[in-house]
Amino acid sequence: MIHTENLTKLYDGLVAVKDLNINVESGEIYGFLGPNGAGKTTTIMMLLGIVKPTRGKIGLFGKELKENYFEIKKKIGVVSEFIYLYEEMTGYEYLSFFADIYQVKDKKKRVDEVLELVNLTNRKHERLAGYSRGMQQKISIARALLPDPDLLIFDEPVASLDPYGILEVRDIIRRENARGKTFFISSHHLSEVERTCHRVGIINRGELLVEDEMEVLKKRLMKEAELEVELKEADHEIVKVLSRRKFVKEITPEERTLRIKTPVDHDYRSEISEVITKRGGIILSMKTKEMSLEDAFVTITEQNVSLLTKEGEKK
Amino acid sequence: MRLQNFVYRLTVIKAMAKRDLAATLYGVGIYIVTFGCLAVSAFAIKTYFIDTVKEKAMLITANPLGSPLFLCVFVSSIYLALIASISISRERDRGTMEVLFYGPVDSIAYISAKFLEHLLCYLAMLVIFVIYFVVGARLINVGVTYGFLAGLPLSLFLVCAVISFGIFLSAVTTKVRTSILVFLVIMLGLLAIQIVNSLLGGLDPEKVTTTILYVKSGLGYLNRVVEWVSPFSYLNRGLDAVAMGSLVNYLMSLIGSIIYSVVLLTAAVLAFDRKGVRRL
Numbered sequence: 259m260i261h262t263e264n265l266t267k268l269y270d271g272l273v274a275v276k277d278l279n280i281n282v283e284s285g286e287i288y289g290f291l292g293p294n295g296a297g298k299t300t301t302i303m304m305l306l307g308i309v310k311p312t313r314g315k316i317g318l319f320g321k322e323l324k325e326n327y328f329e330i331k332k333k334i335g336v337v338s339e340f341i342y343l344y345e346e347m348t349g350y351e352y353l354s355f356f357a358d359i360y361q362v363k364d365k366k367k368r369v370d371e372v373l374e375l376v377n378l379t380n381r382k383h384e385r386l387a388g389y390s391r392g393m394q395q396k397i398s399i400a401r402a403l404l405p406d407p408d409l410l411i412f413d414e415p416v417a418s419l420d421p422y423g424i425l426e427v428r429d430i431i432r433r434e435n436a437r438g439k440t441f442f443i444s445s446h447h448l449s450e451v452e453r454t455c456h457r458v459g460i461i462n463r464g465e466l467l468v469e470d471e472m473e474v475l476k477k478r479l480m481k482e483a484e485l486e487v488e489l490k491e492a493d494h495e496i497v498k499v500l501s502r503r504k505f506v507k508e509i510t511p512e513e514r515t516l517r518i519k520t521p522v523d524h525d526y527r528s529e530i531s532e533v534i535t536k537r538g539g540i541i542l543s544m545k546t547k548e549m550s551l552e553d554a555f556v557t558i559t560e561q562n563v564s565l566l567t568k569e570g571e572k573k
Numbered sequence: 574m575r576l577q578n579f580v581y582r583l584t585v586i587k588a589m590a591k592r593d594l595a596a597t598l599y600g601v602g603i604y605i606v607t608f609g610c611l612a613v614s615a616f617a618i619k620t621y622f623i624d625t626v627k628e629k630a631m632l633i634t635a636n637p638l639g640s641p642l643f644l645c646v647f648v649s650s651i652y653l654a655l656i657a658s659i660s661i662s663r664e665r666d667r668g669t670m671e672v673l674f675y676g677p678v679d680s681i682a683y684i685s686a687k688f689l690e691h692l693l694c695y696l697a698m699l700v701i702f703v704i705y706f707v708v709g710a711r712l713i714n715v716g717v718t719y720g721f722l723a724g725l726p727l728s729l730f731l732v733c734a735v736i737s738f739g740i741f742l743s744a745v746t747t748k749v750r751t752s753i754l755v756f757l758v759i760m761l762g763l764l765a766i767q768i769v770n771s772l773l774g775g776l777d778p779e780k781v782t783t784t785i786l787y788v789k790s791g792l793g794y795l796n797r798v799v800e801w802v803s804p805f806s807y808l809n810r811g812l813d814a815v816a817m818g819s820l821v822n823y824l825m826s827l828i829g830s831i832i833y834s835v836v837l838l839t840a841a842v843l844a845f846d847r848k849g850v851r852r853l
Contacts, residue, residue, distance in 0.1 A: 308674050308850055328581045328677045336675035342668030342852075346596065358588035359676050361581070401672075 259284045259409055259440045260305065265314035267300050267464075274300045276464040278314070282442055282457075284408075287435055289455030289472075290444040297464040298444040299339065302413055305442075306336065318409070332360060335402030339414040339444075341394045345387035349378055349397050352386060353404060360405035372400040375430060391418040399427065403434070410434065412443045416450055428454055482507055484547040487516045487530065490540035500533055514542075582682045589678070589686035594693050597656070606652040607698050611705055613648060614641035623713065636720035636816060638706050643812050645702050646728045649695060650735040650808060655756060657691050657739025661845070662752040668852040680845045684740060684838060691736040692729075699725065724815045727827060731808045734830040737837035738804040744841040747848065763803045770796040807833060 260282035267274040275297040282288040292298050303309035305316060307323045316323060318330050344352060350369060357365040373379045376396040386394065395418045402410055412431075416424045431441055431454050445451050451458060452472065459469040468475060489496070492514050500518065501509050505526050508519040520526045527544060534541055597603055618641050625632050661684075664670040673683065703725065710717050739756070746752040773789040781789070800806040807830045814822035 303851070306675055308671065327679060328578050331675075331677035334675070336672075338672070338675070340668060340852075342672050344592075344596075344669055346599075355588065355592050356676065358591075359585055359673070359678065361584055398672075405676075 259286075259319065260288075260442060261315075261317040261320075262301075262305075263315040263317075265301070265304060265316060266312045267297075267304060267309065268312045273464045275304070275311075275461075278461070278464075278466050280459055280466060280469060282440060284440055285435070285438055286457060287431065287441040287443065287455045289451035289458040290442060290461065291446075291448065291451060291458055292444075292461035294446075296461045298461060299413060300464075301461070302336075302411055302442075302444060305411065306334070307331075332405060333408045335405065335407035335410045337395075337398050337402045337410075337412045337415050339417065341391070341398055341418070343386045343394060343397065346385065348383050348385055349373065349389070349400075350382040352397060353400060356401050356404055362405055368404060368406075372403045375403060376400045377426065392420055392423045395419055396423065396426075399430065403430070407439070409440045409442065412441065412445075414445055414447075415443065416445070416447055424450065482519045483522050483526075485516075485518045485520065485527065485530065486543075486545045486547055487518060487534070488542040488544070489514050489516065489534070490542055493537065493539050496534055496537045496539050499537060500530065503529070503533065505529065581677065582679070582685075585678055585682040586686045586689060589673070589683070590689040590693065593660070593686065593690035597690065597694055598697070602652075602656070603694060603698070606649060607701055610645040610648045610698070610702065614644050614705075615709075617641045617644055618709065618713065622715075635818070636718050637715045638710060638718070638721045639724065639812070639816055642702070642706065642721060642724055642728075645698075646724075646732065646812070647805075647808065649698050649702075650732050650805070651760075653691050653695055653732060654735045654739040654760075654804070655753070656694075657687065657736045658742040658746075658756040659749050659752045660687050660691070661740065661743035662746050663749045665747060665848075665850065665852060666749055670850045671852060674850045680842050684744070684842050684845060687740055687743075688733075688736060688838060691739070692733060695729070695732045695736070699728065720815050720818065723823065724812065727811045727815060727823065730827050730830040730834075731804075731811045733834045734804040734807045734837075737834040737841070741837045741841040741844070744844040744848065763799050763805070766792060766795055766799050804830075804833065 260280065262278050262280050265278040265280075266276055278297075278301060280288075280290075280301075290298055290301070300309060304311050305318065307327065319326075319333065321330060323330055344355070347355065350373070353369045353372065354365060357369055362368050370379070373382050376399055378393060378396055378400065381389070381393065386397065389397065395415070399412075399415065402412075415431075416427050419427060428450070431443075435441060441454075443451060443455060455472060457469070457471050458475060460467045492511065494511075497509060497511050497516065500506050500516070505520050505524075506518055507521065508517075510517040518530060527546075531541060531544070618638075621640060622632060622637055661670070664673075670683075706721065707717060742756055742759070743752050746755055770789075770792045773785065773792060776785070776789070778786065800810075807826065810822070811826035811830065814826050
């Protein structure tokens with residue numbers, strides 16, 4: 259669906275995006291992550307043909323944008339980080355205008371449908387200037403959905419929404435994805451990306467650091483597994499015995515709970531369980547603490563920064 | 574594919590021009606300017622026509638409504654050039670342009686839509702002017718002459734040149750304030766060149782210093798350039814052709830304004846592509 263090859267953008271010699279190679283498959287939800295100034299928006303703008311790349315190739319729907327501009331653009335819906343609206347128009351007029359631009363068939367019906375989808379039907383005849391920021395964000399989402407596009411590019415889609423609005427957008431993304439729509443979501447809301455995306459790409463200083471499926475990525479980045487074992491009663495002997503085992507890298511007792519760090523090469527739950535039961539301990543629960551995308555993001559960007567620093571020192 | 578793109582572009586142009594035209598018609602600016610045009614031409618009719626007839630009991634003129642129509646076209650074209658000169662920069666400044674370009678809109682469609690919108694604005698004004706002059710002619714008992722009728726379609730092409738000039742200025746500037754400033758500086762500059770040139774032209778060559786002669790000669794060349802660059806020069810030439818009843822000059826003026834419009838709109842598309850659509 260989206261394919262880039264050595265996509266690069268330089269602004270007066272400064273690197274905004276460098277040799278970016280991304281692949282977004284049809285029907286997937288792709289999360290594009292990176293700190294501020296990493297090059298996310300520049301990448302999106304290049305994908306849309308708004309910013310011209312310094313070099314590299316972009317393929318959308320297996321075609322080049324330049325040669326198939328109108329055909330491709332009709333199949334893309336975009337929600338940007340910033341909300342720019344014709345504030346003198348009503349919600350209905352605004353969507354009708356874009357329906358004309360996208361040549362939407364059965365305009366009135368479709369406009370009503372998308373207004374219903376974002377829960378703005380009862381506000382459709384009010385001017386956009388009077389909408390709250392969250393409502394303005396929702397009307398932007400409605401605009402993106404209007405032509406029933408195959409590809410939706412969302413840049414910070416939940417930035418201005420309240421928790422209820424975030425839930426609504428999450429529902430829309432899941433529902434549209436279930437209908438076969440592809441999503442390219444750039445966001446700082448890591449938990450949001452974690453909840454909705456199938457694959458993520460992490461970009462920093464214009465370079466794609468990693469691109470993988472969410473679960474694989476988390477496993478790849480985990481250096482050690484962390485287990486949380488809740489016992490019926492605290493027992494110092496169990497702690498002592500466990501700490502002598504080779505696979506236990508670190509153990510932290512907290513009243514009746516033990517936090518145990520082990521290597522990731524093997525699942526050590528049965529070994530731990532055996533030690534505890536042999537010493538007469540009773541396990542109430544045993545949980546594996548999973549690495550969140552937030553942890554992964556911090557780890558990757560920190561690794562990247564330290565790598566760059568080392569490279570700088572070598573030079 | 575090309576035909577499909579062409580048809581698609583036309584649809585986009587129509588949708589954008591319709592929205593922009595509605596926004597202009599909902600505003601008060603166009604009505605104030607139209608009323609201003611009518612008031613100025615009414616004043617001209619009273620001063621140069623009614624008062625003269627009252628005073629001398631006779632007025633011989635081939636095209637009595639020519640000058641009032643010229644005033645209407647001139648004032649409305651200045652207004653259109655000004656709003657055209659801020660049309661693109663305003664939308665870039667607001668960020669709404671970027672959103673348009675997320676969709677199937679390209680620079681050619683965008684510039685064409687802006688041009689069409691302003692042209693439609695003028696057409697709306699022209700309809701009012703025609704009604705006003707036809708009714709006025711009956712009231713003051715003068716005929717609607719060939720010169721007047723020939724001036725109407727010509728004014729359309731001349732206004733095209735003026736609008737293209739404004740759109741070009743808007744495409745090369747980024748902020749609304751800059752657009753207005755550039756427009757005013759260029760307009761005043763062109764006007765100053767023409768005024769100073771005509772003032773110096775009236776001086777006796779034997780009574781002026783060598784420096785003034787050089788300045789006069791330099792300004793003469795500059796004025797020739799201005800005659801090709803300024804859209805208002807095309808307007809003047811066209812209206813002169815109508816006044817003189819010269820068909821050749823009339824056609825030359827018409828063709829000239831078409832070429833001028835095409836060149837400036839092409840330059841506007843190129844400048845627009847260089848500037849980009851993002852809010853800066």
